[in-house]
Every structure is written in structure tokens, then in C-alpha cells.
Amino acid sequence: MCEKELLKSVFMHGIEDMVFVMRVEGSDTFVYDFLNNSAKEKTHFTDDVIGKDMRDVIQGSSLPFLLEKYAFVVANKHTVTFEDSFHSPKSKDYVNETRLNPLFNENGECTHVVAVTRDITELKEAEKARNESKRILEHSKQRYKSLFENNTDSIFSVDKQGILQEVNLAFEKLSGYTKEELIGRSTFDILHESLQRKSLRNFLRTLKGEPQSFEASISNKKGARFDLMVITTPIIIKGEIVGIYVVVKNISEQRHAQRILKESEERFRLIAESSHDLITLLDHDGNIIYASPSYRQVVGFSPEQYIGHSLLYNVHSEDHKNIMDGFITSINESSLISLEYRAKHSSKGWNWFEMNGRPIFDEEGGFLHMVVVSRDVTHRKQYEDKLKLFAYHDPLTDLPNRRLFQTHLTDAMNDYHQNGHKFAILMLDLDNFKAINDHKGHDFGDDVIREFSHRIKKCLRGNDTVARLGGDEFIAIVHHIESKQDVIEIVERMREQLNHTWEVRGEEVELTTSVGITMPNTEDITPEALMKQVDDALYRAKGAGKNTYQVSK
Known part of the structure; x- marks a missing residue:
């Protein structure tokens, strides 16, 4: 084998990189002259491409890029290296690094370009993975830095001897020491003697791989005192404990709030147990969660009997709606509730109570409970009823007064206008009553008035009204009257009853009465007009000789 053939065999079979030899024909035409076995395997080209222009072999967006690179080598007569991607029709995508080397003839003309293409796909994937790992590591570092340095909780780490290795800004502020004063110092040096044993016990347990959590109260460098929650976690590297992370939470505000709450609850308990009022706590559903001991004394039932029941327990059914409406409104509007209701007593029946309730909310506005204080006002209600009786009734006869x-x-007027129910007004006056008062005295006269009122009431129906206007003058409303004749019949019965011999204080007395009568006869009649009419009718009756009646015109 000659040297030329040997060289060709080496290029064809002995080089793993792809080798292409392109013949230069003009400034932008490149023809395949040679490609080795590696190039054939990876591109799936055959010897059929030999002698063909690159434009006839390569398709797609990579062709202009390659033509530009080849033309540059020919024009500038020096080597170019570049990276590109290559899609094999029967395999995966490749990333290649190609080196273009120009070959020249004896006249210095570039006749061929040798392209040696190396598959760097795995190298690029490894580089990509390395960059991704580097990015993740940097991200983790940033997260750790943010978690550690910017955490509002105090965080520090110590080695197995308890020597401080790292501290964050929050721990510097809490301890009162600077970072420079802390790093390299034993943790136990900055703790009070009373805490050293407790801290050492938890430290040793953590070094055994057992995370610990405990509370402690400490004073910092400046003398400020804090309540703390301390959490210790072992630092494990390659399966070995090399130190401890410590997270310190300042719980001073929570403990202070708990102490205030405890004191408040104790005060509430003392007040509730010594109060004569009913003190009740209600949940959001209106169920009783606390009833004061005073329940036993005030209503005769044990407070335990009320726990778990609705606030309507042992409350008069007529007061249920009013109480529930007040309860719901109070919660929804964060307002006080104040109302009166009737509650059952174990032996005295229904007693009246005055309720004052206040909803209690937490810092976020969530409902906690409602505090209700109820006071027995039965005696006051009875007194008010008496006052009402005095205000609206005649003390001599117990009849309604003018008001x-x-x-x-x-x-009656409203019923007449709305429903068409007719009625009549009777105004009565005792004849010659002044003479009785003058001769027999006012006490005797008062007895006559009482007897007169008694006889009038006997003549009227239960739904009619009779009132004393003053002196010997009375007035009555007779309901559901269809005609004047109906009224006259009632007046006749009344006169007959009054004409019977009276016996007052053992003496027989003969008395008569004059009566004025009126009825509403128009839609626009007013109470004042009716009173004027009946008064005029009475005046005419007395003027007609007394012991008679007159109907208004």
C-alpha cells in the first residue's frame, strides 16, 4: 500500500471525528470530494454525495450558515472553528464543533477545505448540567442566606464544643453583643449560671441526634430580660454530627399577654363568684359556656344546669325572638346589647331581668365569646307597673283617666277609619251631686262616685271602655254600634241600673244621671270634634231637666 492510500485509509477508518473534504469551485460553491466512515455513520450520507454541490445535499436553515463559514475560510485563507447543531435523520440531535482548514496549491489558491467535525453533545450536556448545578447551588446559598441572615428569629450555630460559629443579625440584637464579640466564644459564657445546667443538658441530647425544644428567661448584655423559646437541631454532614443549629424565638409578648390574661381571668372569677348578678359567657352559637355561681341564689337553679344550653334556656317564649335578634345584631355590628326579658325562677315563676351584653373579639376581629350580665329587676318592674297604673288610672275608682x-x-277612631267599625261615645254626669258633697261630706261623696262607676261598668260589655274625667263626670266608648237605637238601648239599661235605690254607708240615696251621646258620622271627623259634640249633647240633657239623655245632632 502506497503512502497516499495509507493516508486515505487512516482518514477513512482510523479517525472518530467526522472528516469532510470539500473542493472549492468559485467563491461560494463547494463540492464533496471525500467523507470518512464516521461522517457517513452519523450523517447517513453515502458515496452518492461525492461530486455533489453542498446546496444539493444539505437542506434547511443550516445551509446559509455553512456556506458563510466556508466562504470566509476561502476569502481569508485561515482556519475557522465554530459550533453548530446537527439533526440526524435516523438519530438524535447533535452538537458539533467544526474546524475548517483551507488547502492551497502551489499558486497559493485555496482548492479544498477540510472540515473536521467533533461530536461535543455529551460535553455540552455535561456543561449544561454543571451550570444547572451551579445555579441551584447559588440559589440554595441565597435561600440559606435569606433564611439565616434575614430571619426575624435569632439563629446561631455552634460546634460540638459549644463554640459559636455563625450568628445572624437578630441574635446580635437580642443578645446585645456584636458578631465580632460572639464568634469563637462559648455559648455557655453568655448564659447566666442558673441556665447553664439546663442548656448543657439539652445541648448534650442534641449532640446525640435528638432535637430539643425548651423555654428559658435570660437577661442580655444590656440587662434587658426576655422570655425565649429555644429549638436545637443537630448539624449532620456525611452522617456525622458536627455541630448544632439553634433557633431562638422571642416569646416575651406572648408570655406577657398570657400573664395578663391569667390575671384578668382570676379577677373575672373573683367578680363572678361574688356578684349577685347573673354573669354568663356565650359562644358564637349562643350556647352557654359559663354561668356564675349566683345563678343558684338568683333563679334557684344550679349554674351547671345551664352549661351547654342555649341562652334561651328557661327564658319566656315571648322573649325568644327579641333576645336572638339582639344577640345576632350585637355580634355582626360589634355593638352592646341591652334589653329586658323574663326568666324562670325555680319557685317564684317568671321574674324580670335586665340584660347587658358585650361581644369580645380577638386581635384579628374573630369572635371569642359574649359576656352577658343580667340583673333581677322584678321589683322595679312591679313599681313601674304601679306608676303606670297611677299615671293612666283614676285613684278613686281604678277606672282609666282622661289620658x-x-x-x-x-x-277606636283608627279602627273606624280602617275597618269601618262604628262606635259611640257616652258622657255621663251625676245629677245634683254637689248637694250630696256639701251635706254629707267628701268621704260620703267619694263612696257615691265609687258606686256610680261600679254600676256603669255592669251595664257595659267587656270590650267597652269607661273612664272618669274628673269630679262626677264620666265618659264611655261603646264599640260595634250599628245605629243610634243600639246606643239608646244601652243608655236605657244604664238609667234603669242607676235609678235603683242606692245604699251608701247604711243610708239610702236616690240619684239620677244625665247622658250625652254622639257617634262619628263622617270620614273626616276628629277626636276633638267628637268630644265637642258629646259635651254639647250632655249640656243639652242637663238643660232639659236632667235624668235624661240627648244625642248630638
């Missing part, structure tokens, strides 16, 4: 009569008249 209450006006209310009944307004109701």
Missing part, C-alpha cells in the same frame, strides 16, 4: 281614655279613643 288613657284619649288613647282608647284614638284606637
Whole structure:
């Protein structure tokens, strides 16, 4: 084998890189003259490409790029190295590094370009993986730096001897020492003697691979005192514990709040246990979660009997809606609730209570519970009822007075306008009553008035109203009257009842009465007009000789 053939055999079979020899024909035409076995295997080209222009063999976007590189080598007469990608029709994508070497004839003309292409796909993938690992590592470092240095909790690390290795800014602020003062110093040197034994015990357990968590109170370099939660975690590298990470949480505010809450709860307990009012705590559903001991004294039931029941437990059914509406409104609007209700007593029936409730919320606005204080106001309600009776009733006869009569008249007028129910007004006056008062005295006269009111009431129906206007003057509302004749029949019965002999204080008394009568006869009639009409009718009855009645015109 001659040297030329030997060289060709080496290029063909002995080189793993792809080798292409391109013949130069003009400035931008390159013809395949040779390609080795490696080039054939990876490109799946055959000897058929020999003698063909590159434009007839290579398709796609890579052709202009290659033509540009080959033309540059020919024009500048020096080697060029570049990277490109190559898609094999029957295999995967490759990343190649190609070196173009110009060959010259004796006249210095570039006649051929030898392309040696090396597959650097694995190298690029390895480089890509290396860069990705580097990026992940850098990202992890940044995360660690952020987690460690910028953490609001105090963090530091120590070696197996307890010597400080790293500290973050939060720990510097908490301890009162600078980083330079801390690094290289024993952790136990900055702890009070009272804490050293406890800390050492947890330190040794952590070195055995057992994370620890404990609370401690310390004073820092400046004398400030803190309540702390300390968490220790072993640092494990290649299966060996080399130190400890320590996270210190400042829980001073939480412990202070807990102490205040405990003191507040103790005060609440003392108040609740000594109070004569009912003190109740309700949850969000209105169920009782606490009932004060005073329940036993005030309502006669044990407080335990109320726990878990609704706030409506032992409350009068007529008051249920009012209480529930108030409870819901109070929570939704963060407002106080104040109302009166009736609650059952074990032996006294229904007692009246005045309730004042306040919803309690946490710092985020979440409902915690409602505090309700209820006071027995039964005696006050009874007194108010008496006052109401005095305000709206005549003390001599217990009949409604002028003020209450006006209310009944307004109701009758409304019923007349809205439903068409007719009614009549009777105004009555005892004849010659002044003479009785003058001769027999006011006490005797008062008894006459009482008897007069009693006889009038006997003549009226249960839904009718009779009132005393003052002196010997009375007035009545007779409901559901269809005609004047109906009213006259009632008045006749009344006169008959009044004409019977009276016996007052053992003496027989004969009395008569004059009556004025009126009925609303137009839609626009007013209470004032009706009163004027009945007063005029009474005046005419007395003027007609008394012991008679007159109907308004």
C-alpha cells in the first residue's frame, strides 16, 4: 500500500471525528470530494454525495450558515472553528464543533477545505448540567442566606464544643453583643449560671441526634430580660454530627399577654363568684359556656344546669325572638346589647331581668365569646307597673283617666277609619251631686262616685271602655254600634241600673244621671270634634231637666 492510500485509509477508518473534504469551485460553491466512515455513520450520507454541490445535499436553515463559514475560510485563507447543531435523520440531535482548514496549491489558491467535525453533545450536556448545578447551588446559598441572615428569629450555630460559629443579625440584637464579640466564644459564657445546667443538658441530647425544644428567661448584655423559646437541631454532614443549629424565638409578648390574661381571668372569677348578678359567657352559637355561681341564689337553679344550653334556656317564649335578634345584631355590628326579658325562677315563676351584653373579639376581629350580665329587676318592674297604673288610672275608682281614655279613643277612631267599625261615645254626669258633697261630706261623696262607676261598668260589655274625667263626670266608648237605637238601648239599661235605690254607708240615696251621646258620622271627623259634640249633647240633657239623655245632632 502506497503512502497516499495509507493516508486515505487512516482518514477513512482510523479517525472518530467526522472528516469532510470539500473542493472549492468559485467563491461560494463547494463540492464533496471525500467523507470518512464516521461522517457517513452519523450523517447517513453515502458515496452518492461525492461530486455533489453542498446546496444539493444539505437542506434547511443550516445551509446559509455553512456556506458563510466556508466562504470566509476561502476569502481569508485561515482556519475557522465554530459550533453548530446537527439533526440526524435516523438519530438524535447533535452538537458539533467544526474546524475548517483551507488547502492551497502551489499558486497559493485555496482548492479544498477540510472540515473536521467533533461530536461535543455529551460535553455540552455535561456543561449544561454543571451550570444547572451551579445555579441551584447559588440559589440554595441565597435561600440559606435569606433564611439565616434575614430571619426575624435569632439563629446561631455552634460546634460540638459549644463554640459559636455563625450568628445572624437578630441574635446580635437580642443578645446585645456584636458578631465580632460572639464568634469563637462559648455559648455557655453568655448564659447566666442558673441556665447553664439546663442548656448543657439539652445541648448534650442534641449532640446525640435528638432535637430539643425548651423555654428559658435570660437577661442580655444590656440587662434587658426576655422570655425565649429555644429549638436545637443537630448539624449532620456525611452522617456525622458536627455541630448544632439553634433557633431562638422571642416569646416575651406572648408570655406577657398570657400573664395578663391569667390575671384578668382570676379577677373575672373573683367578680363572678361574688356578684349577685347573673354573669354568663356565650359562644358564637349562643350556647352557654359559663354561668356564675349566683345563678343558684338568683333563679334557684344550679349554674351547671345551664352549661351547654342555649341562652334561651328557661327564658319566656315571648322573649325568644327579641333576645336572638339582639344577640345576632350585637355580634355582626360589634355593638352592646341591652334589653329586658323574663326568666324562670325555680319557685317564684317568671321574674324580670335586665340584660347587658358585650361581644369580645380577638386581635384579628374573630369572635371569642359574649359576656352577658343580667340583673333581677322584678321589683322595679312591679313599681313601674304601679306608676303606670297611677299615671293612666283614676285613684278613686281604678277606672282609666282622661289620658288613657284619649288613647282608647284614638284606637277606636283608627279602627273606624280602617275597618269601618262604628262606635259611640257616652258622657255621663251625676245629677245634683254637689248637694250630696256639701251635706254629707267628701268621704260620703267619694263612696257615691265609687258606686256610680261600679254600676256603669255592669251595664257595659267587656270590650267597652269607661273612664272618669274628673269630679262626677264620666265618659264611655261603646264599640260595634250599628245605629243610634243600639246606643239608646244601652243608655236605657244604664238609667234603669242607676235609678235603683242606692245604699251608701247604711243610708239610702236616690240619684239620677244625665247622658250625652254622639257617634262619628263622617270620614273626616276628629277626636276633638267628637268630644265637642258629646259635651254639647250632655249640656243639652242637663238643660232639659236632667235624668235624661240627648244625642248630638
